[in-house]
Amino acid sequence: MDESNESMITRREMIAGTTAAVAALAFTNLTGVQAAPHTVPLSLAKVSFTVNGASHNLEMDTRTTLLDVLREHLQFTGTKKGCDHGQCGACTVLVNNQRINSCLSLALQHQGDTITTIEGIGTPKELHPMQAAFIKHDGYQCGYCTPGQICSAVAVLNEIKAGIPSHVSADLLENPKETNIELRERMSGNICRCGAYSNIAEAMSEVAGTI
Numbered sequence: 349m350d351e352s353n354e355s356m357i358t359r360r361e362m363i364a365g366t367t368a369a370v371a372a373l374a375f376t377n378l379t380g381v382q383a384a385p386h387t388v389p390l391s392l393a394k395v396s397f398t399v400n401g402a403s404h405n406l407e408m409d410t411r412t413t414l415l416d417v418l419r420e421h422l423q424f425t426g427t428k429k430g431c432d433h434g435q436c437g438a439c440t441v442l443v444n445n446q447r448i449n450s451c452l453s454l455a456l457q458h459q460g461d462t463i464t465t466i467e468g469i470g471t472p473k474e475l476h477p478m479q480a481a482f483i484k485h486d487g488y489q490c491g492y493c494t495p496g497q498i499c500s501a502v503a504v505l506n507e508i509k510a511g512i513p514s515h516v517s518a519d520l521l522e523n524p525k526e527t528n529i530e531l532r533e534r535m536s537g538n539i540c541r542c543g544a545y546s547n548i549a550e551a552m553s554e555v556a557g558t559i
């Protein structure tokens with residue numbers, strides 16, 4: 349190691365050490381108590397489920413969310429982490445064909461479940477009709493929300509077909525239709541900061557056969 353590298357590392361170490369010391373001092377000054385060392389014991393458990401047609405047997409920290417297992421343990425990084433608080437829909441996946449926010453669900457809750465992520469909806473060579481429609485109608489801009497939007501969109505059309513009413517359904521006893529207002533209401537949990545909403549609704553309408 350040359351002298352300049354040595355002095356760079358020394359400076360970095362000094363900055364890191366100083367930052368930690370200042371943070372600890374600030375905490376002590378604010379609360380009057382010394383920060384306790386992190387002593388929460390690790391609790392591991394086993395879970396088995398199927399993701400995109402392949403079964404997985406995993407052992408993990410009991411606090412791990414389904415989103416983190418999909419992205420970090422199984423490398424299905426198509427599922428995105430936006431807010432990590434159930435507010436954006438970027439992490440939407442299908443569990444037993446129903447959509448959920450995977451950031452709000454512990455992996456251990458899914459023993460025996462069948463999970464589908466965007467990677468299981470279609471492939472670049474064999475697109476799902478919803479994926480093809482998103483491309484045709486420019487249903488994405490940056491694309492960050494798109495995997496969640498597409499998983500949700502597929503589930504929304506299934507919900508309507510199954511006759512499940514929404515907040516805007518005029519008659520709870522009649523089968524809902526794939527109207528623009530139904531699609532928008534049901535997709536309202538999926539946020540797109542680029543504002544591709546009208547194109548997404550067009551893509552969904554095409555797949556639903558209403559345009």
Ligand code: FES
Nearest residue numbers: 430431432437451
């Ligand atoms: S990351 Fe799950 S809802 Fe935003």
Ligand code: FES
Nearest residue numbers: 489491540541542
């Ligand atoms: S396309 Fe960018 S957030 Fe939706």
